[in-house]
Each structure stands twice: as structure tokens, then as C-alpha cells.
Amino acid sequence: MILGASKLAIYLQYPFVQYALIVGVLIALCSSLLGVTLVLKRFSFIGDGLSHVAFGAMSVAAVVGLTNQMLIVLPVTIVCAVLLLRTGSKARLQGDASVAIISVTALAVGYLLMNVFPTSSNVSADVCGTLFGSSSILNLSMAEVWVSIVLSVVTVAVFVVFYNRIFAVTFDENFAKATGVKTDIYNLIIAVIIAVVIVLAMNLVGSLLISALVIFPALSAMRVFKSFLSVTVCSTVLSVSTALIGILASVLLSTPVGPTIVAGEAIVFIAFWIIGAVKGVKKA
Amino acid sequence: MPQLTIKDLSLGYENGAILSHLSFEVNAGDYLAIVGENGSGKSTLMKTLLGLLKPLAGEISFGDSLRKNEIGYLPQQTLVQRDFPASVTEVVLSGCLSNGAFHPFYNKADKARAAANMARMGITELKDRSYRELSGGQQQRVLLARALCATEKILLLDEPVSGLDPKVTMEMYDLIKQLNDEGVTIIMISHDIAAAVRYADHILHLGEKIFFGTVEDYKKSEFGEFFLAKEETV
Numbered sequence: 001m002i003l004g005a006s007k008l009a010i011y012l013q014y015p016f017v018q019y020a021l022i023v024g025v026l027i028a029l030c031s032s033l034l035g036v037t038l039v040l041k042r043f044s045f046i047g048d049g050l051s052h053v054a055f056g057a058m059s060v061a062a063v064v065g066l067t068n069q070m071l072i073v074l075p076v077t078i079v080c081a082v083l084l085l086r087t088g089s090k091a092r093l094q095g096d097a098s099v100a101i102i103s104v105t106a107l108a109v110g111y112l113l114m115n116v117f118p119t120s121s122n123v124s125a126d127v128c129g130t131l132f133g134s135s136s137i138l139n140l141s142m143a144e145v146w147v148s149i150v151l152s153v154v155t156v157a158v159f160v161v162f163y164n165r166i167f168a169v170t171f172d173e174n175f176a177k178a179t180g181v182k183t184d185i186y187n188l189i190i191a192v193i194i195a196v197v198i199v200l201a202m203n204l205v206g207s208l209l210i211s212a213l214v215i216f217p218a219l220s221a222m223r224v225f226k227s228f229l230s231v232t233v234c235s236t237v238l239s240v241s242t243a244l245i246g247i248l249a250s251v252l253l254s255t256p257v258g259p260t261i262v263a264g265e266a267i268v269f270i271a272f273w274i275i276g277a278v279k280g281v282k283k284a
Numbered sequence: 285m286p287q288l289t290i291k292d293l294s295l296g297y298e299n300g301a302i303l304s305h306l307s308f309e310v311n312a313g314d315y316l317a318i319v320g321e322n323g324s325g326k327s328t329l330m331k332t333l334l335g336l337l338k339p340l341a342g343e344i345s346f347g348d349s350l351r352k353n354e355i356g357y358l359p360q361q362t363l364v365q366r367d368f369p370a371s372v373t374e375v376v377l378s379g380c381l382s383n384g385a386f387h388p389f390y391n392k393a394d395k396a397r398a399a400a401n402m403a404r405m406g407i408t409e410l411k412d413r414s415y416r417e418l419s420g421g422q423q424q425r426v427l428l429a430r431a432l433c434a435t436e437k438i439l440l441l442d443e444p445v446s447g448l449d450p451k452v453t454m455e456m457y458d459l460i461k462q463l464n465d466e467g468v469t470i471i472m473i474s475h476d477i478a479a480a481v482r483y484a485d486h487i488l489h490l491g492e493k494i495f496f497g498t499v500e501d502y503k504k505s506e507f508g509e510f511f512l513a514k515e516e517t518v
Contacts, residue, residue, distance in 0.1 A: 160388070167374065171364075171378060180382040222367075228369055
């Protein structure tokens with residue numbers, strides 16, 4: 001125990017660990033904000049689909065040889081988020097089917113491109129890193145840290161300013177629209193925030209595990225808390241603390257960051273599920 | 285001048301009109317019941333009145349200082365709401381969003397209005413409870429309070445008693461009637477023709493033939509004779 005603490009103290013002096021903690025906490029904060037909305041609007045799967053799109057875009061960026069991959073990944077993901085939420089709400093082409101098509105295509109094309117135009121000698125390790133996050137959170141450059149900070153601050157600010165509208169659009173879109181709330185704009189805002197969160201979160205947990213980061217805290221909080229505000233606050237706290245503990249644990253135990261955090265989220269979910277069952281809260 | 289004038293309206297979806305050449309008007313303080321079989325276009329008409337669907341032809345005009353989007357709406361319950369974590373206060377307050385300029389947060393006036401409407405619906409003691417834990421009748425009261433936050437002038441109710449037990453159904457009808465007596469215009473979609481005739485003062489009957497008029501005329505019409513006679517024998 002004491003050994004662990006002193007080991008931790010040493011690690012905490014390294015800038016890369018400090019960066020990882022700062023960015024990890026910010027990402028966890030942002031990703032938990034919209035979890036409630038996504039779960040309740042039955043959009044949980046969209047986060048998953050978008051992360052595959054982001055993976056595809058990232059391999060394109062790698063093949064093209066862009067140094068700043070955000071330039072391609074962010075816009076592509078935002079466009080897909082808008083398109084997917086559109087089809088989700090109108091349900092003309094079945095929403096889940098179109099998500100599946102887009103996400104598997106992006107995944108396949110991404111892996112194909114990385115194999116046909118390899119940019120490094122070990123393609124499998126590259127792909128594994130992008131999918132599971134492995135250690136990219138521990139290799140952040142100063143510029144990436146700043147990009148994450150700015151995007152996170154903007155995301156949180158937008159969420160706070162539009163909080164009441166987002167609630168209204170999530171709870172009852174028809175009522176909101178009928179009484180003059182510009183629901184299309186707020187759906188667009190929700191889509192853009194999701195896309196930004198996913199691109200940011202790729203660094204932390206990799207593209208396969210992002211939906212866990214978005215969905216788990218909200219689901220855990222919904223088991224126990226009853227109002228929208230308390231669920232939102234609780235899922236934020238849960239998300240930030242699991243990310244923090246997960247990063248520290250993975251540094252100490254030399255485990256991959258993303259899977260460590262997600263495993264932690266799963267444990268928290270089970271704990272909250274039991275608490276909820278004991279308290280007799282109506283099942284969500 | 286009528287609050288709502290519907291002139292020669294055709295409505296439906298892109299692949300075909302469900303109703304055409306529909307005309308009627310609603311005056312301030314009216315209680316209009318829209319009845320008709322499933323598939324006769326009741327819900328489509330309501331969505332069109334609310335501006336959620338565009339009419340295929342014809343026009344809807346608002347008068348008597350009623351603005352578009354000033355219609356309160358009591359929707360049928362959706363699946364999402366059944367497990368939505370929201371307190372009663374949060375739901376009722378969300379009715380206040382429609383008013384005027386953009387404010388990110390609710391102000392004192394909004395909160396006072398929400399509190400007043402919760403008191404009016406008799407749900408003040410439920411204000412911190414979770415919406416998903418309430419009974420069907422209580423949930424309808426919460427949604428009515430929310431609709432009243434959006435407007436005091438006109439309410440559209442979509443099957444307000446569906447899924448409620450007989451006692452709560454009676455209470456709900458009485459509550460709606462009471463709002464109407466206080467001057468709120470009511471437009472109610474209903475399956476229940478007997479209740480529509482008892483509470484409303486105007487009837488719009490949709491179907492192969494369309495009837496619009498007062499309840500007295502409706503009772504004397506062929507529709508009224510047919511449907512009400514059938515109700516009595518049940």
C-alpha cells in the first residue's frame with residue numbers, strides 16, 4: 001500500500017501522467033453529460049456507430065499523412081452524427097439498420113486502408129491501439145492537451161446553456177416542437193456534441209469502448225436517482241471518478257487504460273443496480 | 285373573431301390525403317370534441333393543428349390574439365416517458381420554455397407559474413416525486429400543468445383518459461371541464477362519444493362523412509342517432 005502510494009507520487013511528477021489525468025477527467029465529464037439523453041432517446045447505439053466512423057476517418061488521416069488528424073476526424077464524425085440522428089428521428093430507413101451499415105463500412109474501410117497503405121511496420125498494433133485506446137492517452141502532446149481542454153470547455157458550456165431545452169427535447173419532442181421550441185436545432189446541437197465527445201474519447205478508451213463511457217454512468221445513475229438534474233450530476237461524478245481511478249490504476253498496475261476504466265464502469269453499474277434494487281426504485 | 289379557423293384543409297402524409305376539404309372554427313371558450321374511428325385522421329388533424337405536420341392544402345389561421353405555438357398540448361404517453369428520470373417540477377417547468385426570447389434558465393416568473401399550475405391541478409405535494417413513479421391519472425395532471433404553463437388560451441388533448449380507470453377518468457373529465465369553465469378553450473380527441481356529448485359543446489366527427497356543429501345538432505343528426513343509440517345498448 002505504502003509502496004503503491006510512493007510509486008504513485010513518483011508517477012504523478014511526470015508530465016505525461018499529468019496530461020493523461022487532465023484530459024481523462026475532461027473527457028469523462030463531457031461524455032457523461034449526454035449519456036442520459038442518448039439512453040432515453042434510444043440512441044445508445046449511435047455512439048457505437050459513430051466511434052467506428054471516427055476510426056475509419058482516422059485511418060484515412062493516417063494514410064494521407066496528416067499530422068493533425070482532428071482536421072479530418074472531427075468534421076467527418078460530426079456530419080455522420082447529424083445524418084444518423086436525422087434517420088433515427090424520421091425512421092424512414094430503419095435507424096438501427098443505417099447505423100449498422102455506416103459503422104461496419106467505416107470499420108472495414110479503415111482497416112483495409114491501413115493494411116493496403118501501411119504507415120508503420122506493425123499495423124496490427126496500430127489498429128489495436130486505435131480500437132482499444134491502449135496507451136494513446138499516455139502519449140499526448142501539449143497541442144492535443146490544449147485541443148481537448150478547449151473542446152471540453154465548449155461542450156460543457158453548450159450543454160449548460162441549453163440544458164433546459166435538451167431536457168424538453170428528450171422528454172417530449174412533439175410537445176416542445178408544438179410549443180415553439182426549435183427542436184431541429186437542439187437535435188443538431190446534441191448530434192454535434194456527441195460527435196465531439198466521441199472524437200475526444202478515442203484517445204482515452206479507443207473507438208470500440210466509447211459507448212461504455214457514454215452509456216454506463218447514465219445507466220448507473222438512473223438506477224438510483226429520480227430527477228433529471230440529479231441523474232445528470234450523479235453520472236458526471238461517477239464518470240469522472242471512475243476515469244480518474246482507472247487511469248491511476250492502469251499506471252500502477254501497467255494495464256491498458258481504456259479497458260481498465262470500462263471494467264470500473266461495469267463494476268459501478270452492478271453496484272448501483274444492486275443499490276437501486278434494494279431501494280426499490282422502479283426499474284428503468 | 286374565432287381563435288382558430290380551419291378552411292378547406294386537406295391533410296395526411298406524402299402518399300395520400302387522409303382527410304380533405306375540412307372546414308371548422310373554434311371560438312374562445314369552446315369545448316370541441318373530435319371523435320371518429322381509428323384511422324379517420326384524428327391524430328393527423330391534431331398534429332397538423334400543432335404545426336408538427338404541414339397541411340397538404342387549405343389553411344389554418346389563428347385569430348383573437350392567439351399566436352401559432354400558443355397551443356398547449358396534452359400528448360398521449362410515449363414509451364420514453366415511462367422510464368424517464370424527471371421530477372414533477374422539472375416536467376411542469378419545461379412547459380415554460382415556449383415564452384418569448386431565449387433565456388438559458390427559468391426565471392422567477394416561470395417558477396411561479398409552474399407552482400401555480402401545479403396547485404391548480406392538485407399536484408403540489410407531488411412536486412419532488414419522480415414522474416415515472418406516479419399513477420396514470422397523476423401523470424396526466426402533471427402533463428396538464430405543463431400544458432397550462434405553455435398557454436392559458438387553448439389546450440389540445442389527445443385521448444386524455446386512455447388507460448385510466450373509470451373513477452380517475454371521471455375526475456379527469458371534471459378537471460378538463462373546470463378548466464373550460466375558467467375560460468380555457470379545449471379541443472379534445474376522444475374515442476368516447478358518450479363523454480364527448482356530455483362534456484363538450486361542439487363535435488367534429490371524422491369519418492366517411494364529416495359532421496361539425498353543436499352537440500344539440502349532433503344528437504339530432506344521423507351520426508348522433510346511430511352512435512348514441514349504440515352506446516345506450518352497450
